[in-house]
Amino acid sequence: MARGWLRIVVVTLALALVFGTMASGQSPDRRVRELILLTRPQAVDPREFETARFVAPEFEKLGVKVTVRVMPWEQMADYVWYSRDKWDMTMWQMVGRPERSDPDEFAMNLFHSSTAVNGYNFVGYQNGTYNNIAEAQRIKTDLKTRQQLVREAQKIIARDVPYVFLVFPESAYAYNNTVWDAKTVVEQTGLGIKNFWTFDQARPLGNQRDMILNTNDPLQAINPLFISGAADSWVTELIWDRLFRVGPDGLPKPWAAEKADWVDSVTLDVTLRRGMKWHDGRPVTADDVIFSYTAPLGDEVPMYKPFVRNIEKIEKRSDTVIRFVLREPYAPFLIASLSKLNIIPKHIWEPVLADLARKPENAESYQEATPIGSGPFKFVQWKKSEEVVLEAVPDHFAAPKMRRWILRIIPNVEAALGGLRQGQINFLGNYSGDPQLLDKLVKENRSLTLVSTMDVGMRFLAFNLRRPPFDNVAFRQALNMATNKKAIRSVVYKGYAAIADSFVSPALEFWYNPELPKWEYNIRAARDQLAKAGFEWDREGRLLYPAGKTETLK
Amino acid sequence: MKRATFILSRFGQTLLVLLVVATLLFLIFRLMPGNPLVAYLDPTFTEEMAQTLRRQFGLDQPLHLQYVAYLRNVLRGEFGNSFFTREPVNEVIWSVLPNTMLLTLASLVLAYVVGVLGGALLAARRGSWIEHWGIPAVLATRAAPEFWVGMLALAIFSFSLNWFPFGGATSPGSVFSSMWAQIFSLDFLHHLALPALTLALYLQGLPTLLMRNSMLEVMDEDFITFCRMRGLPEHTIVLRHAARNALLPVVTAFALGIGYSIGGNVIIETVFSWPGLGRTLVRAVAAKDYPVAQAAFLMIAVVMIGMNFVADLFYSLLDPRVSHERR
Numbered sequence: 001m002a003r004g005w006l007r008i009v010v011v012t013l014a015l016a017l018v019f020g021t022m023a024s025g026q027s028p029d030r031r032v033r034e035l036i037l038l039t040r041p042q043a044v045d046p047r048e049f050e051t052a053r054f055v056a057p058e059f060e061k062l063g064v065k066v067t068v069r070v071m072p073w074e075q076m077a078d079y080v081w082y083s084r085d086k087w088d089m090t091m092w093q094m095v096g097r098p099e100r101s102d103p104d105e106f107a108m109n110l111f112h113s114s115t116a117v118n119g120y121n122f123v124g125y126q127n128g129t130y131n132n133i134a135e136a137q138r139i140k141t142d143l144k145t146r147q148q149l150v151r152e153a154q155k156i157i158a159r160d161v162p163y164v165f166l167v168f169p170e171s172a173y174a175y176n177n178t179v180w181d182a183k184t185v186v187e188q189t190g191l192g193i194k195n196f197w198t199f200d201q202a203r204p205l206g207n208q209r210d211m212i213l214n215t216n217d218p219l220q221a222i223n224p225l226f227i228s229g230a231a232d233s234w235v236t237e238l239i240w241d242r243l244f245r246v247g248p249d250g251l252p253k254p255w256a257a258e259k260a261d262w263v264d265s266v267t268l269d270v271t272l273r274r275g276m277k278w279h280d281g282r283p284v285t286a287d288d289v290i291f292s293y294t295a296p297l298g299d300e301v302p303m304y305k306p307f308v309r310n311i312e313k314i315e316k317r318s319d320t321v322i323r324f325v326l327r328e329p330y331a332p333f334l335i336a337s338l339s340k341l342n343i344i345p346k347h348i349w350e351p352v353l354a355d356l357a358r359k360p361e362n363a364e365s366y367q368e369a370t371p372i373g374s375g376p377f378k379f380v381q382w383k384k385s386e387e388v389v390l391e392a393v394p395d396h397f398a399a400p401k402m403r404r405w406i407l408r409i410i411p412n413v414e415a416a417l418g419g420l421r422q423g424q425i426n427f428l429g430n431y432s433g434d435p436q437l438l439d440k441l442v443k444e445n446r447s448l449t450l451v452s453t454m455d456v457g458m459r460f461l462a463f464n465l466r467r468p469p470f471d472n473v474a475f476r477q478a479l480n481m482a483t484n485k486k487a488i489r490s491v492v493y494k495g496y497a498a499i500a501d502s503f504v505s506p507a508l509e510f511w512y513n514p515e516l517p518k519w520e521y522n523i524r525a526a527r528d529q530l531a532k533a534g535f536e537w538d539r540e541g542r543l544l545y546p547a548g549k550t551e552t553l554k
Numbered sequence: 555m556k557r558a559t560f561i562l563s564r565f566g567q568t569l570l571v572l573l574v575v576a577t578l579l580f581l582i583f584r585l586m587p588g589n590p591l592v593a594y595l596d597p598t599f600t601e602e603m604a605q606t607l608r609r610q611f612g613l614d615q616p617l618h619l620q621y622v623a624y625l626r627n628v629l630r631g632e633f634g635n636s637f638f639t640r641e642p643v644n645e646v647i648w649s650v651l652p653n654t655m656l657l658t659l660a661s662l663v664l665a666y667v668v669g670v671l672g673g674a675l676l677a678a679r680r681g682s683w684i685e686h687w688g689i690p691a692v693l694a695t696r697a698a699p700e701f702w703v704g705m706l707a708l709a710i711f712s713f714s715l716n717w718f719p720f721g722g723a724t725s726p727g728s729v730f731s732s733m734w735a736q737i738f739s740l741d742f743l744h745h746l747a748l749p750a751l752t753l754a755l756y757l758q759g760l761p762t763l764l765m766r767n768s769m770l771e772v773m774d775e776d777f778i779t780f781c782r783m784r785g786l787p788e789h790t791i792v793l794r795h796a797a798r799n800a801l802l803p804v805v806t807a808f809a810l811g812i813g814y815s816i817g818g819n820v821i822i823e824t825v826f827s828w829p830g831l832g833r834t835l836v837r838a839v840a841a842k843d844y845p846v847a848q849a850a851f852l853m854i855a856v857v858m859i860g861m862n863f864v865a866d867l868f869y870s871l872l873d874p875r876v877s878h879e880r881r
Contacts, residue, residue: 074588385829
């Protein structure tokens with residue numbers, strides 16, 4: 001490691017902190033040590049912080065001592081990710097994205113053993129049965145079978161409790177209903193009304209034909225080959241077309257592809273829509289599509305590589321038919337790859353990539369002056385830290401109804417509310433403030449409409465299964481029962497959330513398993529669970545490990 | 555001769571201070587806990603990607619090699635590429651620096667013009683109702699939190715009266731042929747007004763009180779008494795004779811104010827969504843974007859230290875005693 005000595009200093013300091021606090025609460029007997037719960041600061045994420053402060057005293061009712069430790073995100077994520085056997089518990093969140101409407105990404109990457117070493121299974125969950133089911137669900141192209149497997153996977157996770165699932169927050173967006181026809185604002189499952197379909201279809205009612213929306217997140221890049229910030233993806237999915245798009249119902253929908261037919265479990269024939277054009281006027285060809293899917297195989301597009309790695313070869317069968325041959329059957333292919341990769345013009349990117357191959361930089365550092373795609377909107381201008389302006393392409397096969405799409409970067413969320421009320425913005429695309437404030441504003445203004453949607457993203461508390469006492473499933477189940485999710489929902493989230501018990505959102509009705517074991521809040525049952533597993537309590541009420549078990553930490 | 559030695563030694567000190575600042579900047583970001591790679595954590599993030607990023611960012615090199623490369627680049631005015639936007643750092647900074655300079659300079663000039671006149675008035679009307687109400691008013695505006703004043707200004711002048719836009723530097727979707735065309739447009743001025751006035755309200759406290767105190771001192775001096783004896787009208791005495799002499803410390807404060815202003819004003823920029831350097835800087839620090847943060851801080855340090863050097867030179871010319879101080 002390059003920063004070797006630095007890391008040693010930092011890790012030693014962190015260790016000193018951890019052990020220092022441990023030593024104070026630890027006696028040489030079977031007592032469970034003081035447990036540390038990590039969270040981000042209140043200023044950054046008040047709800048996460050409040051949840052952590054809320055659950056800690058509940059856990060203490062089981063006889064363990066819990067300390068909430070606040071860390072900035074960069075530090076917390078670094079610690080959880082790169083010091084995998086050092087931490088105890090951490091607050092965490094997964095955000096909703098269109099491609100997460102398919103459960104595969106979470107089912108595989110969050111809990112499969114292969115990602116425990118240096119991937120997203122940072123909790124270190126290991127379960128051979130689970131692995132088999134997670135792998136099976138991705139190769140079964142039959143939907144019914146796959147549904148069974150995904151539901152089975154959720155059942156195992158609900159029983160093994162690597163996470164305490166807390167809530168699926170509701171995301172609330174608002175718009176001006178005197179500017180936009182309410183019937184054309186599309187609500188997408190698990191994402192809300194701020195989505196591609198709304199931007200493409202929203203119909204202006206009067207002379208205001210520009211959609212002016214806000215984000216508090218500055219843009220990093222407008223690049224079809226770089227998965228960067230959250231706001232960036234709203235822009236890229238409008239400028240560049242994809243073969244499929246995740247539809248309002250969460251299922252893949254043919255887009256630049258007219259259709260796609262599975263020839264067998266590893267062969268897919270995609271028929272390209274005719275008559276599409278790049279924004280510079282040249283036609284979109286099958287060669288462009290093939291180029292878009294082969295370019296990430298090299299070393300210049302690292303972030304998209306995982307999504308094409310399973311493609312063994314791509315053949316051009318005719319001017320419009322392209323055959324994908326996969327190495328292994330992969331059921332989520334339509335969402336995870338075809339709805340994810342942007343189709344890029346070969347005549348622009350081929351020379352750029354060839355040039356980059358001779359340089360240390362890769363495609364992620366290349367910013368086109370005028371990005372060229374084939375999507376329903378074309379690029380007009382990008383003023384850094386201020387706004388991005390896109391313009392409708394009238395001859396696109398799904399031409400937008402609005403004239404321009406203007407994304408303003410507004411770090412002051414309260415000011416964004418004022419701007420919405422007064423008409424300077426007409427679509428609230430981002431609001432991280434108090435939900436009740438927004439509710440009140442909308443109730444007072446008949447020209448505003450608010451739409452709240454349950455998210456596919458979730459909030460949870462993760463255990464480090466590598467460390468005792470979290471290696472004991474009964475202990476994790478007890479903590480789960482000591483978590484008052486109803487109170488968290490109503491107190492911390494003020495009701496704007498749904499209680500979570502799985503990594504699949506109930507918004508995804510097809511995939512969600514409604515028959516999961518319910519771990520109702522019940523301290524007495526939690527203590528019984530611990531007692532049944534052999535845990536005991538000393539005279540002061542502190543929890544003791546089962547007889548014969550001693551605490552060994554790496 | 556003596557002055558040349560003085561200037562040379564000051565110049566040497568300035569360079570040394572800059573080297574120390576550059577070194578501290580390099581170390582401070584790397585010693586802070588956290589890791590620029592965590593911004594990319596995602597369920598689909600792989601160790602291979604992490605390696606690629608580390609290589610790209612130069613973080614796979616030993617620290618001393620990183621340091622040498624950093625110093626070499628700094629000397630050439632090269633700061634590398636931002637970890638996040640992947641653009642050259644110079645471009646990141648130049649895209650927002652003019653906005654920041656215009657906002658802070660406009661409010662500085664406004665604050666100092668109003669402050670100098672107001673300070674002179676407060677001193678001239680010593681003991682009157684003007685001073686009685688003026689001083690608390692100046693102190694109150696200086697002490698009021700900027701974000702609060704800013705939000706009030708927005709609530710009144712933008713959301714209620716609708717006189718000014720609530721954020722940004724230009725109207726949504728407005729296109730300008732060049733940066734200069736944008737800066738000299740009425741639209742830009744319209745957007746500039748509210749943040750500049752808010753910032754000026756905050757900044758005027760210092761020149762006002764400085765000017766007043768300095769004026770009061772000058773007004774006690776013999777030459778003013780002499781002016782009075784000559785029978786000059788009071789306004790001539792105040793403006794021509796007293797104010798001119800009292801201005802010197804205010805001018806120095808103005809010069810240093812320019813130095814401070816280059817870093818931008820995070821609070822004003824955030825409240826008014828102004829696309830400036832302050833926000834860029836805060837984001838760079840929060841996201842561990844070492845190259846941008848280093849370059850921006852270094853630039854601020856260079857300007858500050860440079861302004862101090864200029865002030866030293868200026869003083870040695872105006873007041874020769876300064877260069878003899880060592881004796």
